[in-house]
Amino acid sequence: MTAAIQVRDVVVRYGEVLALDGVTLDVAPGRVTGLIGMNGSGKSTLFKTIMGLVRPDRGRVLLEGADPGAARRRGVVGYVPQSEDVDWDFPVGVRDVVMMGRYGRQGLTRRPRPADHGAVAEALERAELADYADRQIGQLSGGQKKRVFVARAIAQGAQILLLDEPFAGVDKRSEATLVRLLRELATDGRTILVSTHDLQALPQLADEAALLLRRVLFHGPVDQALRPANLALTFGLDVLDQAGAA
Numbered sequence: 034m035t036a037a038i039q040v041r042d043v044v045v046r047y048g049e050v051l052a053l054d055g056v057t058l059d060v061a062p063g064r065v066t067g068l069i070g071m072n073g074s075g076k077s078t079l080f081k082t083i084m085g086l087v088r089p090d091r092g093r094v095l096l097e098g099a100d101p102g103a104a105r106r107r108g109v110v111g112y113v114p115q116s117e118d119v120d121w122d123f124p125v126g127v128r129d130v131v132m133m134g135r136y137g138r139q140g141l142t143r144r145p146r147p148a149d150h151g152a153v154a155e156a157l158e159r160a161e162l163a164d165y166a167d168r169q170i171g172q173l174s175g176g177q178k179k180r181v182f183v184a185r186a187i188a189q190g191a192q193i194l195l196l197d198e199p200f201a202g203v204d205k206r207s208e209a210t211l212v213r214l215l216r217e218l219a220t221d222g223r224t225i226l227v228s229t230h231d232l233q234a235l236p237q238l239a240d241e242a243a244l245l246l247r248r249v250l251f252h253g254p255v256d257q258a259l260r261p262a263n264l265a266l267t268f269g270l271d272v273l274d275q276a277g278a279a
């Protein structure tokens with residue numbers, strides 16, 4: 034099957050810092066792929082490069098065969114940011130954020146049409162947020178906040194979803210709801226790439242995993258990704274007890 038996300042030999046430097054050092058990764062549609070790496074391993078930089086927000090110093094990215102910038106403007110890719118990158122006090126409601134997924138289709142007037150309202154209602158329903166549509170975004174639980182951005186991507190019609198640490202600060206029940214939603218979206222044929230520290234959640238969440246430390250150390254089935262030797266390479270030896278993989 035053709036990869037929906039193709040990353041080829043990508044190098045990204047921030048001044049002296051080498052954030053990505055020759056990343057090559059194919060992410061298939063219809064699956065959930067976990068992106069695993071310790072702090073500073075380059076996960077966010079890889080997402081920004083896939084979104085076309087960071088230009089690689091070397092290599093290239095294709096999203097469904099197109100340049101990332103063009104794919105982003107066409108709404109092909111949806112992004113669920115890390116929580117600290119969002120101003121949760123901003124006076125905007127859940128429905129308004131999900132409607133932002135429709136902006137690309139609304140022209141300059143940004144006047145929602147019936148089809149836009151319909152798509153937003155459907156996305157809210159799908160993400161189990163219909164009861165919270167009028168709530169200010171700061172007045173939600175951690176998991177609900179994540180689902181607002183997933184709903185925005187659904188309303189947008191994004192075929193590719195990138196989620197940066199969606200389980201940080203999310204309770205187990207909310208995590209299970211989010212995992213179920215992501216698995217459904219993958220079953221629909223979407224391409225889901227999720228960065229996470231949560232190794233325990235990985236078998237339920239993902240079909241495959243890519244281990245990142247400035248480059249991809251391993252990419253394959255989750256059970257193989259979780260082998261002690263692979264985790265030791267990715268995180269250092271101390272993680273072996275935590276994963277119960279000794």
Ligand SMILES: Nc1ncnc2c1ncn2[C@@H]1O[C@H](COP(=O)(O)OP(=O)(O)OP(=O)(O)O)[C@@H](O)[C@H]1O
Pocket residue numbers: 047048050051052070071072073074075076077078079
């Ligand atoms: N704008 C920037 N300017 C300079 N250095 C940066 C910038 N953004 C990231 N870096 C550095 O690049 C490296 C990779 O950072 P990145 O945020 O991609 O890692 P990460 O795996 O997402 O980390 P975390 O899990 O902590 O979010 C780190 O050493 C980081 O300090």
